[in-house]
Amino acid sequence: MDIIEELQKELKSEYEITKKFLEHYPEDKNDWKPHDKSMSMKTLAVHVVEIFAWPDFIMKTEYLDFEKTPYKQPDLSTRAELQKKLEEDYKKGAETLKNLTPEQFDGTWDIRQGDMVFQKWSKYGAIRHSFKQITHHRAQLGVYYRLNDIFVPGSYGPSADEQ
Numbered sequence: 772m773d774i775i776e777e778l779q780k781e782l783k784s785e786y787e788i789t790k791k792f793l794e795h796y797p798e799d800k801n802d803w804k805p806h807d808k809s810m811s812m813k814t815l816a817v818h819v820v821e822i823f824a825w826p827d828f829i830m831k832t833e834y835l836d837f838e839k840t841p842y843k844q845p846d847l848s849t850r851a852e853l854q855k856k857l858e859e860d861y862k863k864g865a866e867t868l869k870n871l872t873p874e875q876f877d878g879t880w881d882i883r884q885g886d887m888v889f890q891k892w893s894k895y896g897a898i899r900h901s902f903k904q905i906t907h908h909r910a911q912l913g914v915y916y917r918l919n920d921i922f923v924p925g926s927y928g929p930s931a932d933e934q
Contacts, residue, residue, distance in 0.1 A: 774876075778898060779868045782823070785905045786861045789819060791924035792909060793857060795916065796850045805918055812915050817847050817856070819908045824860035825901035827867040829880050829894060838885040868898075 793816070797803075801813035810818070821844075828835070847853050876895035881888050892900060909926070916923045923930045 774873065774895065775868060775871050778826075778902075779865065781902055782826070782861070782864055782868060785902060785909075786823060786857070786865075788924070788926050789823075789857060789905065789909055790854070792912060792916075793820075793850060793854050795922045795924065796853055797916075797919065797921050798849050800915075800919055800921075801848055803915070803919065805915065812912075813848060814844060815908060815912050815915065816853055817844050819905060819912060820847075820853055820857045821845075821860060822901055822905045822908070823857060824863040825904075826864040826898050829897045829901065830867055830871065830875065832880070833878065834881045834883055836883050836885065838883075 796816060797812070801811065803812045804810060845856070847856055876893060878894045879891060880894050880897040881891035883889060890900075906926075913923045913926075913930075915921075922932050925933050
């Protein structure tokens with residue numbers, strides 16, 4: 772089995788599904804959230820889109836340290852801006868995967884805040900985890916859509932809205 776080819780296929784599949792979700796993105800609900808502790812619709816959608824570039828970031832670094840580089844999310848408010856960012860970040864992630872060799876997965880990568888390491892993986896494991904994050908947060912976005920009576924596309928088969 773060629774693990775790089777499998778990663779490429781998985782990233783492309785998640786990209787195609789995410790594109791369907793963004794076709795229904797409700798620009799008038801950017802600030803909506805189901806609970807005070809939840810992310811807003813816009814924050815969640817931007818996060819999903821940005822994860823597609825993570826393979827590139829993971830392979831070029833050894834860690835993400837929120838203390839040294841506090842996160843600042845780009846201000847994307849429209850469906851078109853989200854779709855453009857998805858295209859850019861997918862291309863970046865796909866290009867990185869295209870140029871990898873299995874030996875490059877030997878290093879480690881972690882997420883931390885200063886001395887506190889939240890999670891540590893092999894480079895391969897970190898990329899796989901990022902793909903799980905796409906699935907997880909896109910499903911969360913689907914719940915946001917459902918709670919607002921917005922069409923929910925199918926992910927790995929038809930959704931109730933496609934029946």
